[in-house]
Amino acid sequence: MERLASSRRGFVNFLLGTGFGAMAVWMLYPVIRYLIPPTSGEPTIASVTVPWKPAEIKANSGKIFKFGGQPGILVKTPAGELRAFSAVCTHLNCTVQHREEKQDIWCACHNGIYDLNGKNVSGPPPRPLEPYKVNVKGDQIVVSRGA
Amino acid sequence: MRQAPASLLRNVFGQVTAWVDERVDLSGLRELIRHKVVPVHRHTFWYYFGGMTLFLFVIQVCTGILLLLYYRPSAEGAFESVQFIMTEVQFGWLIRSIHSWSANLLIATLMIHLFSVYFLRAYRKPRELTWVTGMLLFGLALTFGFSGYLLPWNTLAYFATKVGTDVAGQVPLVGHFMTRLLRGGDDVTGATLSRFYGIHVAILPLFTTAILGLHLFLVQKQGMSVPPEIERSGHPIPTMPFVPNFLLRDLVGWLSALAVLGALAAYFPWELGVKADPFAPAPAGIRPEWYFMYMFQTLKYLPAKIGPIDGEIVGVLGFGLGGLFLLLVPFLDRKTARGEKSPLFFWIGVGIVTYIVVLSVLGYVAPGGR
Numbered sequence A: 001m002e003r004l005a006s007s008r009r010g011f012v013n014f015l016l017g018t019g020f021g022a023m024a025v026w027m028l029y030p031v032i033r034y035l036i037p038p039t040s041g042e043p044t045i046a047s048v049t050v051p052w053k054p055a056e057i058k059a060n061s062g063k064i065f066k067f068g069g070q071p072g073i074l075v076k077t078p079a080g081e082l083r084a085f086s087a088v089c090t091h092l093n094c095t096v097q098h099r100e101e102k103q104d105i106w107c108a109c110h111n112g113i114y115d116l117n118g119k120n121v122s123g124p125p126p127r128p129l130e131p132y133k134v135n136v137k138g139d140q141i142v143v144s145r146g147a
Numbered sequence B: 001m002r003q004a005p006a007s008l009l010r011n012v013f014g015q016v017t018a019w020v021d022e023r024v025d026l027s028g029l030r031e032l033i034r035h036k037v038v039p040v041h042r043h044t045f046w047y048y049f050g051g052m053t054l055f056l057f058v059i060q061v062c063t064g065i066l067l068l069l070y071y072r073p074s075a076e077g078a079f080e081s082v083q084f085i086m087t088e089v090q091f092g093w094l095i096r097s098i099h100s101w102s103a104n105l106l107i108a109t110l111m112i113h114l115f116s117v118y119f120l121r122a123y124r125k126p127r128e129l130t131w132v133t134g135m136l137l138f139g140l141a142l143t144f145g146f147s148g149y150l151l152p153w154n155t156l157a158y159f160a161t162k163v164g165t166d167v168a169g170q171v172p173l174v175g176h177f178m179t180r181l182l183r184g185g186d187d188v189t190g191a192t193l194s195r196f197y198g199i200h201v202a203i204l205p206l207f208t209t210a211i212l213g214l215h216l217f218l219v220q221k222q223g224m225s226v227p228p229e230i231e232r233s234g235h236p237i238p239t240m241p242f243v244p245n246f247l248l249r250d251l252v253g254w255l256s257a258l259a260v261l262g263a264l265a266a267y268f269p270w271e272l273g274v275k276a277d278p279f280a281p282a283p284a285g286i287r288p289e290w291y292f293m294y295m296f297q298t299l300k301y302l303p304a305k306i307g308p309i310d311g312e313i314v315g316v317l318g319f320g321l322g323g324l325f326l327l328l329v330p331f332l333d334r335k336t337a338r339g340e341k342s343p344l345f346f347w348i349g350v351g352i353v354t355y356i357v358v359l360s361v362l363g364y365v366a367p368g369g370r
Helices: A002-035 B004-023 B027-035 B044-068 B078-087 B092-119 B128-150 B155-168 B175-183 B190-222 B228-232 B242-267 B290-301 B311-332 B343-365
Strands: A047-049 A061-067 A070-076 A082-086 A097-099 A104-107 A112-114 A120-122 A131-137 A140-145 B037-039 B239-241
Touching: A047 A061, A061 A097, A070 A097, A070 A140, B027 B242, B037 B044, B037 B242, B044 B092, B044 B190, B044 B242, B078 B092, B092 B128, B092 B242, B092 B290, B092 B311, B092 B343, B128 B155, B128 B190, B128 B290, B128 B311, B155 B175, B155 B190, B155 B290, B175 B190, B239 B242, B290 B311, B290 B343, B311 B343
Parallel strands: none
Antiparallel strands: A047 A140, A061 A070, A070 A082, A082 A131, A097 A104, A104 A112, A112 A120, A131 A140, B037 B239
16 A cells, blocks of 8 residues: 555656746747747848048047948058958957057957068967958948958 | 933833844843953954954945936947936935945954954864855855946046956857856946846855855854964963953944945045947056955966967866866865964965955056057
C-alpha cells in the first residue's frame, strides 16, 4: 500500500516537475527572443553624394560624412587627390579623423594611426580602413562602396 | 519640564515597540543587537569600508530616484534633460553631481573593501560565499558605472560605449551576438540608450538588492573575519559591541563621506560635456572613467597582432581570466583554507594591485595623443 502511495506520489511529482519545467521554458522563450534586437530594415547604402563641392575641400584636409548610418571620411591628399574610407576604426569602432600636421588618419580612442591610403601603420588597429570609391561628377563628389 | 518632548518621544516609541512586540516577537532582533560584536585588532580599520560602500549605495538609490523624475531616456531628449536638471531645476546640479561623485567614491571604497578582504584572507572558509557575492556586487557596480555613463548622451559617453560594447564583441563565438544584444542593434543609437536606461534603473537594482541582501545576511550570520595571522597568535581577541560602539564609529565615517561628497559636488560640479554626435570624430584626449583606465591603457599598448590572434582579443581574455581568478580565489588558495601561510596569493594580490595602479597612472600621464 505504501509503495503504491509513494509511486503514485512520485508519478504526480514527476508530472508537476515536468509541467512546471515546460512552463518555465514556454514563458522564457518569448522573453529571450524579445531581448534580441530585430535586424534593422534599412537597406545597405551603395553610394552617397557628399554635401561639399570639390573646390570647397582644401588639399591636406579631411571631412566626416554620413554614409548611410555610418560615418565615412573624405580625405584630400597634399597632392590634391580625393580619397574616401569608412571612418570606423577597425580596432574598436571609434570614429577616426584626419590630422593635417602629420598627414595621416588618426583614431583618438586608442591612438591608432592609418596612412592616407587607409592602411593601418601604427597602434592597435588590426586592419586597414574599408576603402570607398570617389567619383567627381561636375561639382558633385559621389562616394560609393567597393573601391 | 524642558525634557518633556524627548521623554514623550521615548514613551511613544516604547509603546509602539511594545505593540509590535506583542504581535511579532522581536526578541530575536533584540538578541542580535545585544550580542553582535566586532573583533578589535590592528586591522579593524578595514572593517569600515564595507559599511561605507553600503552608505554610498543608499545615496545612489536616493539621488538616482530623484534624477528619474526629470530624466528622459532618448537620443533626442537625454542630453537636454540632464542640461535642464543642471541649469533649471532647483538644486538639480547638486543632486546630479552627488550622484556622479558618489558613484566614483563607491567604486573606490568598494575596491578598498575588496582588496582589504583579499589581503586579510577573509575569503577563506567559511566565508567563500560572502566573497563570491561580493565579487558579483563589484561586477554589478562596474556595470552600473558603465551603463550610467551613457545616460547623459554626451560625446565622451558615446565613444566610451562604442568601445566598451565593441570590446564585448571581441569575445570569441558569442561576441557579435553580445554586442548586438547590448546595443539593441548594430550601432550605438537611441536604442542603446533605452536599453542602458532599463539596465541601469531596473535590472541592475533588482540583482543588486538580491545579492546585497544575501551578502549582508552572510556577514550577519558569520560575523567579522579575524585575519589568520592574528588568529594564529593565540591571544584572546578583544571585541566591541556593534550597537552602539561600532555603529557610531561607522556613522562618523558616513558623515565624513557625506561632507566630502557635498564639497566635491559644490566645488567641482560634474561636467555635462558636448552632446553626442554620431558623425563627429572621437575627440582627442578621450578616455573612460578612472576605474576602467587600466583596461583602456592596456588596449592602447597591445599590438594589432599577438601571434595569430588580434591584440584586443588577448586583452579581453586576459581581463576575463583575471576577474575569474578573483572570483574563485577562495577555492584556489588551498593553503589559506588549511590555515597555513600562503605567500603566493599575497604576491599575486600585490601584482594585481600594482598592475591596476601603474596602468591607471600611465593612462593619465603617458603621451599618446596628438
